[in-house]
Amino acid sequence: xxxxxxxxxxxxxxxxxxxxxxxxxxxxxxxxxxxxxxxxxxxxxxxxxxxxxxxxxxxxxxxxxxxxxxxxxxxxxxxxxxxxxxxxxxxxxxxxxxxxxxxxxxxxxxxxxxxxxxxxxxxxxxxxxxxxxxxxxxxxxxxxxxxxxxxxxxxxxxxxxxxxxxxxxxxxxxxxxxxxxxxxxxxxxxxxxxxxxxxxxxxxxxxxxxxxxxxxxxxxxxxxxxxxxxxxxxxxxxxxxxxxxxxxxxxxxxxxxxxxxxxxxxxxxxxxxxxxx
Amino acid sequence: xxxxxxxxxxxxxxxxxxxxxxxxxxxxxxxxxxxxxxxxxxxxxxxxxxxxxxxxxxxxxxxxxxxxxxxxxxxxxxxxxxxxxxxxxxxxxxxxxxxxxxxxxxxxxxxxxxxxxxxxxxxxxxxxxxxxxxxxxxxxxxxxxxxxxxxxxxxxxxxxxxxxxxxxxxxxxxxxxxxxxxxxxxxxxxxxxxxxxxxxxxxxxxxxxxxxxxxxxxxxxxxxxxxxxxxxxxxxxxxxxxxxxxxxxxxxxxxxxxxxxxxxxxxxxxxxxxxxxxxxxxxxxxxxxxxxxxxxxxxxx
Numbered sequence: 001x002x003x004x005x006x007x008x009x010x011x012x013x014x015x016x017x018x019x020x021x022x023x024x025x026x027x028x029x030x031x032x033x034x035x036x037x038x039x040x041x042x043x044x045x046x047x048x049x050x051x052x053x054x055x056x057x058x059x060x061x062x063x064x065x066x067x068x069x070x071x072x073x074x075x076x077x078x079x080x081x082x083x084x085x086x087x088x089x090x091x092x093x094x095x096x097x098x099x100x101x102x103x104x105x106x107x108x109x110x111x112x113x114x115x116x117x118x119x120x121x122x123x124x125x126x127x128x129x130x131x132x133x134x135x136x137x138x139x140x141x142x143x144x145x146x147x148x149x150x151x152x153x154x155x156x157x158x159x160x161x162x163x164x165x166x167x168x169x170x171x172x173x174x175x176x177x178x179x180x181x182x183x184x185x186x187x188x189x190x191x192x193x194x195x196x197x198x199x200x201x202x203x204x205x206x207x208x209x210x211x212x213x214x215x216x217x218x219x220x221x222x223x224x225x226x227x228x229x230x231x232x233x234x235x236x237x238x239x240x241x242x243x244x245x246x247x248x249x250x251x252x253x254x255x256x257x258x259x260x261x262x263x264x265x266x267x268x269x270x271x272x273x274x275x276x277x
Numbered sequence: 278x279x280x281x282x283x284x285x286x287x288x289x290x291x292x293x294x295x296x297x298x299x300x301x302x303x304x305x306x307x308x309x310x311x312x313x314x315x316x317x318x319x320x321x322x323x324x325x326x327x328x329x330x331x332x333x334x335x336x337x338x339x340x341x342x343x344x345x346x347x348x349x350x351x352x353x354x355x356x357x358x359x360x361x362x363x364x365x366x367x368x369x370x371x372x373x374x375x376x377x378x379x380x381x382x383x384x385x386x387x388x389x390x391x392x393x394x395x396x397x398x399x400x401x402x403x404x405x406x407x408x409x410x411x412x413x414x415x416x417x418x419x420x421x422x423x424x425x426x427x428x429x430x431x432x433x434x435x436x437x438x439x440x441x442x443x444x445x446x447x448x449x450x451x452x453x454x455x456x457x458x459x460x461x462x463x464x465x466x467x468x469x470x471x472x473x474x475x476x477x478x479x480x481x482x483x484x485x486x487x488x489x490x491x492x493x494x495x496x497x498x499x500x501x502x503x504x505x506x507x508x509x510x511x512x513x514x515x516x517x518x519x520x521x522x523x524x525x526x527x528x529x530x531x532x533x534x535x536x537x538x539x540x541x542x543x544x545x546x547x548x549x550x551x552x553x554x555x556x557x558x559x560x561x562x563x564x565x566x567x568x569x570x571x572x573x574x575x576x577x578x
Binding site for chain 1: 440442472474498501505507508545552555
């Protein structure tokens with residue numbers, strides 16, 4: 001397109017601004033509702049490595065809804081896994097400080113094929129997340145618990161879709177490549193429109209993900225509805241702890257044990273000789 | 278672990294506070310942050326802040342954590358009435374809190390009413406089965422009652438879940454040593470060494486256990502660990518020096534007749550002897566004859 005599109009000021013007044021305001025208000029409302037509904041026990045954080053995963057908005061909605069369903073058994077599993085991994089890592093890094101016999105015993109304990117701590121039997125998925133999703137009762141329970149999360153999001157999405165679909169709502173002041181088309185022009189199937197124009201549905205998504213800074217300003221740092229943080233947690237969730245165990249097992253299997261202590265005798269002699277002199 | 282800079286900072290603040298220079302609140306914060314055990318000071322200065330309503334209200338929400346800190350310190354000093362008052366205040370403020378319930382259970386324990394404390398801990402664990410502190414308190418109760426085997430059982434259960442907790446491994450090792458179960462203790466010390474391979478005291482303890490176990494192989498390993506202790510402490514550890522002497526003589530006794538080239542290790546032995554003699558000469562010259570007699574008896578045997 002050579003000439004610029006001219007956007008009606010009415011679009012600004014009746015689409016762009018209302019959409020943003022509604023998103024902010026809903027975010028604040030959600031914060032207070034979830035504060036009311038939050039269970040009393042705040043379980044420990046799941047600080048698991050984030051893995052780069054990309055989710056479509058629908059997946060995102062589904063996973064978000066499952067997030068606060070972090071029950072204690074799951075937590076136990078994760079803690080156990082993490083403790084095993086820390087211990088195995090200690091063994092790997094300090095292996096040379098214990099006698100060879102002890103090292104071999106420990107290695108077998110961690111990585112034997114029958115019941116080693118790091119061994120994950122094939123086929124059987126001890127992944128609690130999978131169990132959680134496979135059990136319909138649990139899934140229902142989860143959904144109920146997360147109505148506060150999923151209802152406003154579906155409603156706003158439906159609302160935006162119904163009233164504002166197909167608008168070009170804004171223009172960003174710099175050019176972008178074609179790859180951003182799916183991000184910025186969701187809901188407009190015109191390949192001729194310049195990528196720097198933002199469709200109303202995309203504006204909704206940008207708001208959904210991008211209002212975090214504003215919320216942390218309004219609601220304080222620790223506001224629980226923080227979407228980005230949820231996203232982080234979620235990708236931790238999507239990650240399979242067994243994978244980590246397997247990796248740790250492999251690296252434990254290949255390390256060579258080279259006992260450092262015999263060297264220490266000579267070093268001790270040297271130290272003593274210096275001391276005596 | 279407390280680093281050196283933090284330690285000096287702590288000592289400086291302690292001096293300042295002791296001499297009435299103010300900064301009590303910073304001092305208490307530092308104690309909490311470093312998790313060091315100074316119950317008397319916490320009790321003294323914490324209470325003086327809490328009793329002064331102006332100072333107390335200036336803390337804002339930190340007031341409640343101070344109450345918690347002071348109540349624990351009070352229990353440590355057996356000032357149970359103070360602790361009770363603190364917990365009562367907290368109870369009023371947070372009637373449903375698990376954290377306050379935990380404090381109450383600890384108060385029961387401090388009073389010595391074991392069964393009630395145990396009951397309270399069990400009910401708390403039902404709500405949150407992965408509360409490390411409560412698990413540890415239960416082990417402490419078992420130990421305080423003299424139920425060592427119970428403590429071992431609980432500690433083993435705890436370590437099945439929290440197997441990366443090296444302090445717990447060390448505690449278990451101590452208990453095993455006190456029961457003369459040296460093999461198990463050796464395993465625990467190996468675990469501790471794996472977690473912190475550069476702390477000489479763990480090497481020393483492990484070597485002690487191995488030496489006590491006896492047997493040629495264990496003795497040789499023990500000697501190596503004594504040597505590593507010497508290396509890590511720069512030869513300052515007298516116990517490790519003695520350990521080298523003992524190990525060498527025991528090994529010589531066991532491998533008598535077998536011709537093994539042990540020249541280099543015997544050098545370590547003689548070096549250790551000289552180092553010991555020198556150390557004694559410097560610090561306790563009166564005991565030097567005792568030392569030479571003891572070493573001589575080792576050599577002959």
